[in-house]
Amino acid sequence: MVKNVRKASLPVVGRLHHFTENEVKVIREKLLCWYDAHHRVLPWRSIAATEPDRNKRAYAVWVSEIMLQQTQVSTVIDYFKKWMTKWPTVGDLASSTLEEVNQVWAGLGYYSRARRLHEGALKVVKELNGEFPNDRDSLIHHLPGVGRYSGSAVSSIALGCAVGVVDGNVSRVLARVRGIGANIAAQSTVEHMWSLADQIVDPERPGDFNQAMMELGATVCTPKMASCSACPLRLQCVAYHKSVDEKEKASITNHFKNPEKKKQSLEPSGLPDIECLTDCDLCLRKEDWDNSLGVQNYPRKAQKTQSRQEQSAVVILEHTNGKVLLVQRPKTGLLANLWEFPSIPLTEEMDHWNEVVTECLVKEFGVPSSFASSRTFVADVIHIFSHIRQTYKVYKILVDGQEKLTWPTRYQGGQWLTREEFFTSATSTAMKKVFRAADTCGQKSKNKKNRMDLEGKSSEKKKQKTISHFFKAVQRK
Template identity: 55%
Template sequence: MTLRVSRLSRLWAMRKPRAAVGSGHRKQAASQEGREKRALSSSQAKPSGPDGCAGTILECPEVSAGLARQPEEVVLQASISPYHLFRATDEVTAFRGKLLSWYDREKRDLPWRRWAENEVDLDRRAYAVWVSEVMLQQTQVATVINYYTRWMQKWPTLQDLASASLEEVNQLWAGLGYYSRGRRLQEGARKVVEELGGHMPCTAETLQQLLPGVGRYTAGAIASIAFGQATGVVDGNVVRVLCRVRAIGADPSNTVISQQLWRLAQQLVDPARPGDFNQAAMELGATVCTPQSPHCSQCPVQSLCRAHQRVEWEQLSASRSLLGSPDVEECAPTTGQCQLCLPTTEPWDRTLGVANFPRKASRRPPREECSATCVLEQPRALGGARILLVQRPKSGLLAGLWEFPSVTLEPSEKHQYKALLQELQSWAGPLPAAHLRRLGEVVHIFSHIKLTYQVYGLTLEGQTPVTTTPPGARWLTREEFHTAAVSTAMKKVFRVYEGQQPGTCKGSKRSQVSTPSSRKKTSRGQQVLDSFFQPLVSTDAPIPNSVAK
C-alpha cells in the first residue's frame, strides 16, 4: 500500500487558490502572481502547455516528462514499505496539530521572524525572509543574528540592496563565510528591481526559476512563509526530523531518498499555516531533534516517531525477562529490500538510539592546498601605519574579497621565494627582501579545501613611503583592515603578524595558528618554503642576484 497520488491530481490541486497570508493581501498576492507568470513567460519563451497557457504549472519538468516516468516511479514505490509513510489522514492531522501547538509555545524570538510577522508589504516580507534563509545556509543561528540585523538596518528593501555596490555587500558579509551567497543575493535583488518591476515572485516554482542562487529549499521557504503557499521544504533539520519520525535510515543525500523526503514534506505541510509549519519542523530539528543527544522527552511528536518506537523495541528485545518478541510494527517491503531502511552493512547501534536515523555516507575529506602570504606594512606612512591588501578575482573562491599578497605553493616548484617576492614587488615596487620574516602558519578549512597559509611579514622601516598602487591594491590602516571585506582566514593571518610585532599581544589559540618557536611538526609546504627562506630568517645579508631576480 502506498500514498502515491497521480501527478495530474497533485498538479490540479496546486492550481487551486492558496490560503491568503492575511485578509488584506488577497488582491495583492493575486496580482503579484499574475505579474510573475508574465515575467516567466517572457523570460523563458516556452511553448504553450496542455491548457494553452504559457508559463503555467503544467509546464514543470515533472509533467514535461509525461507518462514515460510513471513505470520508474511505480518500481520506486514498490520497493518502499508503507511502514515509512503516513498512511492515514488522522495521523497527518495529529502530526500537524502537535507540531504547531509546540511551536506556538516554544518558538525562539528571532529577528527575521519578527520582521516577517510585522511587515504588511508582501515584497518587503519576502525580501526579509529571503535574506534570512540565505544567511542561515550552512551557518548557525547565533552567528546570523547580528549579521541579519546589520544587513536589514543598512538595506531594508530590495531597492536599497539593488543600489548597493558589491564592495559594500562583501564588507558587511565578511566573516559569515560562503561569500557567493551575498553576491547572488544582490544579483537577485537587482533582477527583481530591474526586470520584475520591484515585485518578488510569489510561488516556489517561479522563485526558483527567476531568481539567481535560489534553489528548491529557499524558494519553498519564501513562498510558504511570506506568501502562504502550501509547499513543503526540506533542509538539514527537516531531513533529520522526517528520517527519525518515519525510521528512514538510508543516506538522505541519495537522490531516491531525497525525493521521498520531499514527498513526505509536501504531504505533511499544513495548508492553513504552511509558513509556521515549515518553521516549526526546522525549529524541532534545531532545538530538540538534534544530531547528537536529541531531547526525545521534549518532542511533541514522540508518539508518532518510529525511531523512538524502534529504540523501545530494541530495549525490550534485550531484556531477558521477556518471553517472546515484543508486538510492534516492523518494516515489511512488498518486494525486495526496502530502500529507506538502514543499510545492511551498518547494523543497529544501541549507543546511538534514535540517532541511528539517518545514516549519512562518510564525507570526502577536503583537498589540501598551501599558500604563502605576506603582511607588508609601512609603519611611517602618511596618516599612520598602513598595510597592503590586494583584491581577489571576481569569480572563484572568496571572489572579490581583499587579502594580503599571496602565492600558491606547489612542492614541485623550485622558486617559491622568487614567486612571492615578485608578487610583492608587482604591487609595491622594489622591496628590502632581506627583511622578510617567516612568522608562523594558519590552517583554515573551507567547505572543500583545507588551506594552509605560511605567514610572512615585511616591514618597510626607514624607506620612502609608497604612495601609489596599481588598480586592485590599496593601503589601509589597521582600523580600516578590521572593517574591510576580508575573509576570516586573513584575519587569522593578521593576528599572527600582530602577535610577532613588538608591543602587541599574541594571536588567539582558537585561530589554529602556530609560530616557528611553538611548532612541533612542520608541514610539507612549510619545509619547501624553509629551504628558500632560511637565509632571510637567520641573517640580514642581501640575497644573491641569481635568486632575487
C-alpha cells in the same frame, strides 16, 4: 524485573516510510501547538509575522534564508539586523554597491551569497518592477542563488504558499519519524524527503509548519542528543518506537540467560520488528543497527568527502606609516571581490617555494629583492573553507615610501589601508586571522625584546651591585 512485553503501536508494515491521512492531521496539530509555545523569537520571524507588505516580508525572509545557509542562527542575528537597518527594502539594496554589500557581509563567509543577494535585488528592481515573484518556482527561476530549499522557505514563510521544505534539520526529523535509514544524500532518498515534506505541510499555516519542523530539528531532535521525552511527535516516530523496542529486546535477552526461556519470552507475545517485510531501499539494514545509538541510528551518515589541502604564502607589506597593502581578488571564484594581503599559491611541485615567493614578490609586486628575501616569517595560519583546508604561510615586510609597489593582473586593484580601515573593509575572516596572527607575533617579539632589555638591565644591576659590594668589601679591609 522485565517490563511487560507490548506491541508497538507503529508501524503497519507497508506504509512505514509514508504518512497516513490521520498521521498527517495529528502531526500538523501537535507540531503547530508545540511551535506556538516554544519557538525562538527571531528578527526575521517577527517581520514575517507582522509586516503587512508582502514585498517587504519576502525581502526580509529572502535575506535571512540566504544568510542562514551554512551559518548558525546565533551568528546571523546581528548581521541581519545590521543589514535591514542599512537596506530596509529591496530597492535600498539595489541602489548600494557590491563593495558596500561585501563590507556588511564581511566575516559571514561564503561570500558568493552576498553577491547573489545584490544581483537578485537588482533583478527584482530592474526586471520585475520591484515586485518579488509569487511562488516557489518563480522565485527559483528569477533569483540567483535561490534553489529548491530557499524558494520553498521564502514562498511558504513570506507568501503563504503550501509547499514543504527540506533542509538538514527537516531531513533528520523525517528520517527518524519515518524510519528512513537509506543514505540521506542519495538522490532517491532526497526525493522521498521532499515528497513527505510536501505531504505534511499545513495548508493553513505553511510558513509556521515549516519553521516548526526546522525548529524541532534544531532544538529537540538534534543530531547527537535527541530529547524524545520533550518531543511532540514521539508517538508518531518510528525511530523512537524502534529504539524502545530494541532496548526491551536486549533487556529480555540479558535477563533470560537460559536460551530456552528467552525463546519462550520472545515468541508468544514477541516484539515486532519495525521494518518493512520485503526488500526495501529506505529501511536501515538490520546489521547497521547499533543499540547504543538509539534514535540516532537515523539518519545514516553520508560518507564524508575528504577536504582538499591547499597552501599559499601571504605577505603583509607594512608601510612605515603603519598602513598595509591590500589587493582585490578576481570577480569570480572563491572569495570573489574581497580584499586580501598579497598571496602567492604554493603547490607541492614547487621544490623551492621559498625562492618562488621571493621571485613573485619582486616580479609581481615590485618589492625590492633585498626586502623580499629578508622577509620575516610570522606563523602558519590554518583556515577551513567548506571543502578546502587552507594553510597560509604568513610573512611580513616593512617598506618605506620609496617603494613603488604594483600587483599582478589576477587582482582587480590595490590600496593601502590603516589598521582600522582594514578591519571594516570587505576582507574575509581568514585574512583577519592572518592579521591577528601578525599582531600577536609582533607583540610577542616586542615582549621578548622588552624582557631581554629588562633582563639585561637587571643583570647589569646585579653585576653593579656585586662590584660595589666587592668594592665596599675592599674598603672595609
